[in-house]
Amino acid sequence: MSGWRVETQGWAVDRSRPVRFTFDGKSVSGFAGDSLASALLAAGVTTVGRSFKYHRPRGFWSAGAEEPNGMADILGTPHRVNVQMTVEPAQDGMVLRSINGRPSAEKDRNAFIDRFARFIPAAFYYKTFMFPDWHMFEPRIRAMAGLGALDPAAEGHLPTAQANAFCDLLVIGAGPAGLTAALKAAEAGRKVILCDDQPVAGGSLLYREALIDGVAGPDWAAAAVARLRELGAQVMLQTTAFGRYEHGLTGLAESLGQGDAPRLWRVRAAETLLASGAIERGLPFANNDRPGVMSAMAALQYLRRYGVAVGRRIIVATNNGIAYEAAQALALAGAHVTVIDPRADAPACDLPRRRDRIEAVIGRNGVEAVLLASGEKIAADAVIASGGFTPTVHLYSQAQGKLRFDEAIQGFVPERKVTGLSVIGAANGAFGLAEVLADAAAAVGAVSPKAEGPHWPFKIDAAWPAPKAKGRIWLDLQNDVTAKDVELAARENFVSVEHLKRYTTLGMANDQGKTSNLPGLALMAQLTGRSIQETGTTTYRPPFVPIPLASFAGIRGGQLMNPVRRLPLEAEHRSDGALFREYGGWLRPAWFGKGEEAEAVNREAKAARESVGLFDGSPLGKIEVIGPDAGKFLDFIYYNTMSTLKPGRCRYGFMLTEQGAVYDDGVLVRLDENRFIVSCSSSHTQGVALLLEEWRQDSFDRARVQIHDATSRYATLTVTGPKSKALLEAVGLGADLSDEALPHMALTYGAFGGEPVRITRVSFTGDRSYELSIRADRALPLWRALKETGRAFDAVLLGGEALMVLRAEKGYIVIGKDTDGRTRPMDLGVSGPFEKKRGEYLGKRSLHLPAVSDQARAYVGLESLTGEVLPCGAHAVERNGSAKRSIGFVTTSHFSPNLSRPIALGLVENGASRIGEILELHHLGKSLKARIAPVCAFDPEGKRLHA
Template sequence: MTSWRSDGYGWAIDRQKPLSFTFDGRQVSGFDGDSLASALLAEGVRTVGRSFKYHRPRGFWGAGAEEPNGIADILGAHHRPNVQMTTEPAGDGIVLRSINARPSAESDRNAFMDKFASFIPAAFYYKTFMFPDWHLFEPRIRAMAGLGALEPEAEGFSPTAPANAFCDLLVIGAGPAGLTAALSAAEQGRHVILCDDQRLVGGSLLYREARIDGQPGRDWAAKIVPRLEELGARVFVNTVAFGRYEHGMTGLAEHVGNGRAPRLWRVRATETILATGAIERGLPFANNDRPGVMSAEAGLHYLIRYGVAAGRKVVVATNNGLAYETAAALSQAGIEVTVVDLRSESSPGRQDFRVIQGQIDAVLGRRSVEAVQLASGERLAADVVLVSGGYTPTVHLYCQAQGKLRWENEIQGFVPDRNVTGLTVIGAAAGHFNLAAVLADAARATSGAVPSSEAPNWPLEISGAWPAPAARGRIWIDLQNDVTAKDVELAARENFTSVEHLKRYTTLGMANDQGKTSNLHGLALMAKLTGRSIQETGTTTYRPPFVPIPLATFAGRRGGQLMNPVRRLPLEAEHRADGALFREYGGWMRPAWFGKGGEAVEVPREAVAARQSVALFDGSPLGKIEVIGPDAATFLDFIYYNTMSTLKPGRCRYGFMLTEQGIVYDDGVLVRLDENRFVVSCSSSHVQGVLGLLEEWRQDRFDRARVLIHDATARFATLTVTGPKSRALLEAVGLGVDLGDTALPHMALAWGQFGAERVRVTRVSFTGDRSYELSIRADRALGLWRALKEAGRGFDAVLLGGEALMILRAEKGYIVIGKDTDGRTRPMDLGVSGPFEKKRGEYIGRRSLHLPAVADQARALVGLESVTGAPLPAGAHAIVRDGASKRSIGFVTTSHFSPNLDRSIALGLIEGGAERMGATVELYHLGQTLTARVTPTCAFDPDGERLHG
């Protein structure tokens, strides 16, 4: 393939601004306006990559997003793997590395894989590497898999903040159809957004000959943009519409350059018009993957736009009339052209190039195109074969919106079959390939005027050309994933005839290009093999994204603190002054312990002092979500596993929230302030999740005017006073509350006063000792905390960190959601079966709890006592043995050394735990075997006397 720059062509490049970059170490020259692909083609680079499985040499096929072969890594500070060179602008100093090739695309040491192709057909992995053990082969297979390679030291993309946009009309595609539709709608006063994945608007007008409204097509297109902007429309270039989602939302990725990730736009439009064009297909013949076999439209594109002639002796193989425009343009540029037209009847008229009615049987040449062999036996010398097997309308977004397709024989392609609300498909995407018809279609979609147009009349007049069963040679269907016609035939023989099964069995359409040029050939061959029509065979499911989108685009600036910001206590500075060591708990920075003696010293000290005297604990992160309204009680009955509507004002009740699968999601105390006002006190780490759950079900099942939800977690601080001397300490502070058992029993609340601030005093406990939670405005909490510390000096009060609190709650058998529960823990496993047996009203998860399979999952939370006294490791599995095999019957969820009991304690979820009480179980952990005795969960003060002491 001896390509070069052709004088008189290449309007898109500036020859006064040269640039250079490297590809696999080779210096490549180009000009401002070039794509990486056009610059490489102009330099005569033939092999730009290697195929995925067989490492066969691959050259450029297309000129846009349909390209399956021309993919490379951009190295450097802003490393970018798997860049499509046909859509990436050339830049001075870029360092390109071919993918899936070592050391280079031109000379790949793994090219020997192709010699074993007959032994490694489709699905051979599934059949070959199961015996004796997949893990013996996995490391080497994984090392060879993949395409581009990540550079761990590279900076990668700089984040770009996502954005939202709203409009009356979103037009996707800025070719002649999209421009006409956008201008017509904008002139009618509609708010329009127009986007296109190219750097310049115009679509096919950028390389096809046309005049619109008396102007050259490119000039007409260029003048539309400022006119649209005058009318208030927004025009996004270099922006790909990659996905269509619920409620009319379209995802756009705007390429902003400068090492930044493409910006995510979430566009919600009243109406969307798809003017996305069509993708040219190849033709089936042997060795159709050789470098130098290209799309005919791509050949025209590179010549007109970049001035790059793909070769000196070009064969144009076609089954339709549109390829003649490419042949005519190449001939006019002084290139020797021969058209091989497989149609039995075609009337191209008088041309300056040779036309042969026939078809290519095979491409000849070991590393690139050297000649073609026709079915007639004639041999034609060639360095490039430009192929046009028809056009596939780009209906991806239409199908993502649940649109259905219809096979259209006239164009040999699928077209939209029915209307989708809020979505209209026009132009080539709807199967129109004549310019006048395209413009008329666009005008009709927006009730506008039809622009006048002139263009060469190259009628499509297509004749179907699909792979034939049992054809000679290796006919390549998916160029990147090395799927051949024989692979499709193998899938049919093994009964993988569903298109979805075919895709997964052969990997057809699973490469970067997602089958844009290959899928239809594979489906057509399967149709022939199974005696069905292409319509009956159907297509695979279209899913976003339309082209690969960097994950950094979806993440945006959500990284580090912006992804998961550390939440801080109102009293953090005070705690630090008191010697607190902080750790992260559920997204909050909280004191783990106080003092400089270290965990082994300070945590036991705090746990013992809390039992002996009184402890002060900052529980501000506990959820405080208010549920208000006349239907609040009914709503909470539905939300909670427990019945909450019978709770009296001024009282509290412990309860569970479940998922729809009946799994325990959160636990906590519900406080009823008055008849129509509740406070949901949920786990610190679950505040946002519980808030979302409440809002979801409020909007789904309840009158939103009768149930209101307000998250007051950040507004209030919660300070806990716990221990035998807690009542005495609070009386010394003087909140004006009667703290006696009659006036304020356990699980009740009262209102007190601290200075000018009102304080809610709730008597609840997470330690098993008498405890009070004081809720006060967060900005007033410091004064109360200091008053508690000052009064506490007379009672030997201790500041309590999170680690000691975990010991205290474990001594009582109190659970922590996510630690003592897993993804299948139901309330009955935790000993709470009353609502399951008695509650008749509907609640979240009720149906799932009553499924027959639930009864077979009888587990119970139990205590575990080490028989030898050695600590039991959290996560250790309780096992039963059956000969040489072991079966897990549960695991240790919590394990601590209790300084108050002077022994290790543990909790575990054990199968049949209630029936095993007093028995021993064998534990297995990292090759170590231990023995534990099953005990009740409460190891300290089992009668609960200290709760009222």
């Protein structure tokens, strides 16, 4: 290939603004408006990459997003970017690095692999590297795999915006069909969004000869866009529709510039028109992958759009009439053009022509000549080939549309309209301009514009790869799949299109088989004696083109990815000297005051046992379950029976997963006959709310059960310790707090400053405790009153770390810390419902499975025999000779200031029957000893709850 500039062509480039960049270390000149591909072609660069498997030299095949060969890494940006050079604008100062070639695409040290191609056919790795062990070969194979390279020094990703849009009509593709449909719809008063992946609207009108209503194609397209904007339509250029999803959702990726991840648009439209055009495919001849072999429409685009002729002596090989426009244009530009067309009814033309077909390309690293089936050789430096056009129906198929094979165009077209989406223009199999415009106008109920040209009739003869053809005929140019690979798959009975895809990797490259799938399927059809329709197609999945993962992440990162939740009283806690940590997604005080953590935690835990502790428990879940069937619903949700709970009372219970594992624990409060409050763990509030909603919708009458998460509406202030009752009476809540009126696990109501306060007597410390729930925006005066009045009672502010110590002293579990994904309620000593509950409940079936019921673990206490705090995660081991087996592990471990010794909890096999037994513990190479003890180490009789 000897590309060169044509002075009279190239409307897209500004020759007054030169740009310069480097490719594999070589300087390349171009103009503003060039793509990287057009600039490289104009500079005579033929080899732009190496194929994935055999490292064969590859040049550009196309001028668009279907390009299988021309990828490169852009270096020197904040994040190394992998791009398709056919769609990436050339910019001054760019530093490009070809992919899969070392040290360069032109001189690749791995090119020798192609000499051994006969020994490494399709799926050879499945058969070759199994003996003696795949892992011996894996590191080297993985090092050679991949197209492009990541920059390990890059941190994070570029923040990328996301947006939502709604419209009456979304038109995908701004070629003649898309522009016509969008314009007619906008003129009818519909709200329209038009998107196209190119920087200029017009599609084929920008490089093919055409008149619409007497106006030249490019001028008509520009006028249509201007009119659309006048009518209020949203025209989004350089924006690719990459996926079609449920409920009419279409994903769009809008280009923001070099190095940026595209902005992600989620568009919901009442109706969508797919005007995505068609992709030109190649012809089957040996060495059809050589640099210099290119699509005919790509060559025409490079000529008319960028002013680049792809060669001096050009062979145009075709089985249809559209390629003649490219042949004539290149000849008029000054190239010597010869047409190879095997059809008997080929159109008349004044160019040299052979009624023949190409047998093979001759040339090692590029095109030097072609060998015809007749035996004639013709010297050439470029071959532009047109084997027909494949409608771009990917988004239609993603919407569950079915395809049929159309013999007239030798391609798959939509079989019927799917809900909310129609296909028009070339994507619908219409290749004449008048036909395209009529199809588009009919889709929106309008009259079609008048069309003239292009004048070459499309009429096509089939030209598919033939079984047992001579030479290596390439189907998938990126993944190095040949016709012989498909034949091998057929011999080994991988005849399903999905099996063929995975056995040969046909269509699994980043271009997703846009140019290769149909020839491969047609060959398989011949090999198996089926029609192409019967052979079928593989599954089209989004995205249509590669989309950076950063665009899906958007600006979500850090706080924007997982925003920490904040307490209503955070500012007050900070003024009291709180040190904050994140607990279950909430930013909460870990301890108060200056000094070392251990000192502060011990001080708070000891003072709370001796006097009274004040703790902000606002993150505790407060999910209301309301309705006539609320009790029945909660009996299903909870492991325990909850419908027997009396109004004004509380009950502790477990929720299980469907696998029977403990998901959450907490207190259920019954306010009245039809209203409950689920007080779940702080970290599980959102999960429990979703679980409740899921089962409500799935198994219960939604009119008789309602779910309302009121967690953020209320603050919950906890008062705990032997002086807690006296403190509350001194504050004056106007409620009877006597044990007769308010026993443990009961609730009453009071008021503070005219605001209602719900008072629940529950305990998470083992001491007498009260939870005060008040509107979050009214909590500050109550909290200050508790602190001020509490001074007379030696009240202490209690942080999360001290609370964990108090809970551990009593053996109270922390879900996710003292449990794992296999912990059953029986492991925690709660077996009553398992044995007695007759009704159905979540997880019941799993609890009765042999694999679960045979599990023998128990929640136990552990006493350190060395006097040091046992490390969390340390494994209890059982020896059998020199072998060791884990029989459990430490879940919680603290120093108890109230017992003046270490305490620990754990899950141990058969632990309930092994109280007093000494265990050997291992942790990070260290051996320890501990004695199994009851879980409750402090006040085992529970007297302090009522003191």
